[in-house]
Amino acid sequence: MPALLHLEIGFPKLAAAGYEKTSEATGPALAPGSYNCIAWAAEDTHHGFWWPNQYGYWPFWIKREVTIPCFVKTFHSLGYRICGHSRRQVLFHKVVLYAIHKSHNPMPVPTSLAGFTEWQPTHMARQLPDGSWTSKCGEKEDIAHFTLDALESYGPVHGARDEYGCPVIYMRRFVVVTVIVRFGQFLHRIYEVISDNN
Amino acid sequence: MATAEAIESVGMFYPAKKVREKNFYHRSSPKKQYTDWCRLKTADRIVVDSSVVSAIEQVKAVDRTVENRFHRLAEEWSASVGNVSSLTAMAEHPKYREIIDLGWDVVPHLLHDLQQNHRFWFPALTEITTIQPYDPRDAGNSKRMIDAWIKWGKRKQLI
Numbered sequence: 258m259p260a261l262l263h264l265e266i267g268f269p270k271l272a273a274a275g276y277e278k279t280s281e282a283t284g285p286a287l288a289p290g291s292y293n294c295i296a297w298a299a300e301d302t303h304h305g306f307w308w309p310n311q312y313g314y315w316p317f318w319i320k321r322e323v324t325i326p327c328f329v330k331t332f333h334s335l336g337y338r339i340c341g342h343s344r345r346q347v348l349f350h351k352v353v354l355y356a357i358h359k360s361h362n363p364m365p366v367p368t369s370l371a372g373f374t375e376w377q378p379t380h381m382a383r384q385l386p387d388g389s390w391t392s393k394c395g396e397k398e399d400i401a402h403f404t405l406d407a408l409e410s411y412g413p414v415h416g417a418r419d420e421y422g423c424p425v426i427y428m429r430r431f432v433v434v435t436v437i438v439r440f441g442q443f444l445h446r447i448y449e450v451i452s453d454n455n
Numbered sequence: 456m457a458t459a460e461a462i463e464s465v466g467m468f469y470p471a472k473k474v475r476e477k478n479f480y481h482r483s484s485p486k487k488q489y490t491d492w493c494r495l496k497t498a499d500r501i502v503v504d505s506s507v508v509s510a511i512e513q514v515k516a517v518d519r520t521v522e523n524r525f526h527r528l529a530e531e532w533s534a535s536v537g538n539v540s541s542l543t544a545m546a547e548h549p550k551y552r553e554i555i556d557l558g559w560d561v562v563p564h565l566l567h568d569l570q571q572n573h574r575f576w577f578p579a580l581t582e583i584t585t586i587q588p589y590d591p592r593d594a595g596n597s598k599r600m601i602d603a604w605i606k607w608g609k610r611k612q613l614i
Contacts, residue, residue: 267538285533286542287573287597293540305597308542311587312577314595323543379541395538419538 264394267410267419274407279391280399288396295328297393298352298381299335300439303446325373328354328381329426336438337428343405345388349429353390353405355380357422361412366425373425380408380421521560528554529568546578555579566608569601580604 265272283291286306295307296314304314309321309331319331329339332352340346343353356376358364367373382390382405389403402408405424410417430438532550539545554561562583565576577600581587589603608614 263537285573286545286575287569287601289573289598291573295540304595306540306542306595308540310542311591311594312575312600313542323541377541377543379544381540393540395536395540397538418535420544 261398261400264397264400267394267417268408268421269417270409271402271407274402274404276400276402276407278398279401282397283393285396291396292393293395294381294393297391297399298383299332300383301442303442303449323378325354325356325376325378325426326370328378329370329428332428336430336434338430340427340429343384343424343427345384346429348432350432350435351384351427351429353382353384353424354378354426354428355382355408355421355423356425357411357420361414361420363411363415363423366423376422376425382408382424521557522564525554525557525561525564525568529574533574542575542578545575551579555582559583563608563613566604566614570605570614573597573601577604 260272261276261278264276285291286293291305292302293306293308296302296304299307301307306313307315309315309319309323309327311321315321316331316334319327319334321327332354337352340349340351343351345351356373356378359375359377367376380392382392382402385391385401389401390405391399391401392408393399394408408421409423410419410421412418412420528550532548532554535550536545536548545551554565562580565580565583568574569576569580586607588607589600593599593603605614
């Protein structure tokens with residue numbers, strides 16, 4: 258597999274951790290068919306760029322604010338619950354939220370949600386059945402990375418071009434709930450296609 | 456001008472031949488160096504390397520129009536945020552802020568690029584024009600948001 262140099266430059270640990278390209282780049286944020294890591298983690302690429310500000314898609318039942326609690330609340334509504342670790346668990350699907358401290362320096366991860374006031378959410382990854390992780394890096398390719406620290410990055414001062422910070426919150430969802438939520442997302446998509454055509 | 460600053464400027468403009476002849480930089484007192492420099496003829500003082508001038512002129516020529524500046528900044532911004540998923544981080548990038556600082560003149564180029572390349576110019580357009588031509592319920596529906604901006608641009612005869 259040819260190396261994805263633009264990703265390896267952005268994430269210094271990626272090459273050492275190991276990764277595989279799993280799709281082509283989708284192009285600019287607003288291009289048809291483009292989506293970001295949050296949409297990829299939520300398995301809802303139909304809605305393109307998920308982001309809780311006034312320009313991105315966000316589930317209408319969650320108040321939009323770019324904070325860790327807002328992300329947790331949103332994925333809670335998709336059936337995920339916070340769990341303590343990233344190891345693969347039978348009958349559970351997992352996602353992980355990356356965030357960076359406002360100082361853009363590596364900092365100890367707070368133990369409670371209330372402690373994340375100084376942190377900015379940056380990225381999400383979803384666990385694959387074999388225990389590795391899949392990420393969509395901005396408008397670039399989807400990759401499967403074997404470890405979560407592969408995408409740890411704190412900007413130019415710390416030798417990386419990108420600033421994903423580190424994994425801070427792990428969430429898991431029971432497989433039966435996954436099936437129900439996927440069916441709900443499917444119905445939602447059909448409703449939107451029909452209403453768009455009208 | 457403070458003496459130290461004057462000496463620095465001498466370093467930039469003083470002809471190399473004269474520097475060698477007078478052993479300019481090896482005199483002990485900066486004040487004495489400054490006095491010597493003041494005694495020189497104006498023609499000797501203002502000697503600027505012609506290659507530096509032409510390089511500066513070339514950069515200015517490239518950046519002379521808003522369109523050129525926009526395209527340069529947009530390419531640099533795109534290259535920097537390619538791996539970024541956060542729409543907040545994209546709009547807070549220094550190059551993006553520079554594009555916003557170009558003001559109303561850049562709006563037609565933003566609209567054209569939005570239509571052609573689908574790059575993320577919503578925050579820039581909203582910040583410059585202070586309007587939001589799409590329905591708030593369409594937030595996240597990029598097709599409708601782009602259509603609304605293009606329609607507005609056509610009505611205003613910007614594109």
